Amino acid sequence: MKAIIEGKCPRCREGNMFLYPISNLRKFGAMHENCPHCGHRFEQEPGFYYGAMYVSYALSVGIFLATVFVLYVFVGDPSLETYIISISAVALLLYPFTFRYSRIIFTYVFGGVTYDPKKSK
Numbered sequence: 001m002k003a004i005i006e007g008k009c010p011r012c013r014e015g016n017m018f019l020y021p022i023s024n025l026r027k028f029g030a031m032h033e034n035c036p037h038c039g040h041r042f043e044q045e046p047g048f049y050y051g052a053m054y055v056s057y058a059l060s061v062g063i064f065l066a067t068v069f070v071l072y073v074f075v076g077d078p079s080l081e082t083y084i085i086s087i088s089a090v091a092l093l094l095y096p097f098t099f100r101y102s103r104i105i106f107t108y109v110f111g112g113v114t115y116d117p118k119k120s121k
Helices: 002-006 049-075 079-093 094-109
Strands: none
Touching: 002 094, 049 079, 049 094, 079 094
């Protein structure tokens, strides 16, 4: 779990998958082609990360539902416009998070790569 949260390579769990920190909003999606530590190629085939869109969709639905729940509980069933504006604002603010973690989760779950302790350290 720690390697997923930190965005580390699925093979060695040492090298970063992304070139820049998530706080760099202009380049938050730039990835290394290969792991800087073990050399594992992150995009195993052209279009590999298209599947991450399904993970992104699931993460977005969870975020939308959580936003609706928080609004309903703390505001008391606001107007439709409030729901739409709030969900849109939260979705835009969390876009870098959903983009990155959809790719990280997709790589770990569907990448077919197993942890190799010999590749780390």
